[in-house]
Amino acid sequence: MAPFVPSKVFLVRGRGSHKEKLVSFEIALRQAGIAPYNLVRVSSIFPPRARWVPKASGLKLLRPGQILYVVLSENATDVPRELVTASIGLAVPDDPSRYGYLAEHADSGRSARETGLHTEYLAAEMLATKLGEKLRKPPTDRAPGSFSVGNGLSLTTRSVTQAARGKKGLWTTALAAAVLVD
Numbered sequence: 001m002a003p004f005v006p007s008k009v010f011l012v013r014g015r016g017s018h019k020e021k022l023v024s025f026e027i028a029l030r031q032a033g034i035a036p037y038n039l040v041r042v043s044s045i046f047p048p049r050a051r052w053v054p055k056a057s058g059l060k061l062l063r064p065g066q067i068l069y070v071v072l073s074e075n076a077t078d079v080p081r082e083l084v085t086a087s088i089g090l091a092v093p094d095d096p097s098r099y100g101y102l103a104e105h106a107d108s109g110r111s112a113r114e115t116g117l118h119t120e121y122l123a124a125e126m127l128a129t130k131l132g133e134k135l136r137k138p139p140t141d142r143a144p145g146s147f148s149v150g151n152g153l154s155l156t157t158r159s160v161t162q163a164a165r166g167k168k169g170l171w172t173t174a175l176a177a178a179v180l181v182d
Contacts, residue, residue, distance in 0.1 A: 006180035010058030011160035024171040037068040046100030073104035087161035089119030101127035116161035
């Protein structure tokens with residue numbers, strides 16, 4: 001039997017609020033589109049030769065009840081007006097035969113944009129160090145979503161981030177996920 005190596009990855013996000021923390025999480029899963037699946041959390045490798053696909057295309061590949069492998073970031077608060085974020089960043093080398101990296105990060109008090117950019121940086125930094133290289137400080141004129149590492153390898157990054165603000169008397173959950181499918 002050949003090992004399962006996902007060929008497609010898509011990104012989702014959602015938020016939910018409810019008096020019960022678990023129900024808040026479930027509502028966020030529903031908004032993200034991944035509630036009717038059995039989620040298995042995995043670590044952070046973007047498989048070689050896998051391709052990123054839009055959420056709508058990825059969801060069409062799924063059947064309710066199926067086991068779904070995800071890199072998941074979640075954050076929840078019951079503090080009124082507290083801003084929480086959950087983010088997934090990915091860094092993929094320009095050489096499709098090499099694997100990339102997925103990073104999950106959650107924060108409080110940072111905007112979705114700030115958290116997303118930081119999560120992209122984390123994915124690029126972790127991939128560079130895994131390759132035994134240093135992440136080059138991106139020039140200020142770099143294209144958004146691009147980095148390079150010491151050996152001349154270029155990386156493309158992207159992220160999905162969900163922000164949510166706490167509400168009085170409720171749990172509020174923000175989540176983001178990378179879904180890995182065949």
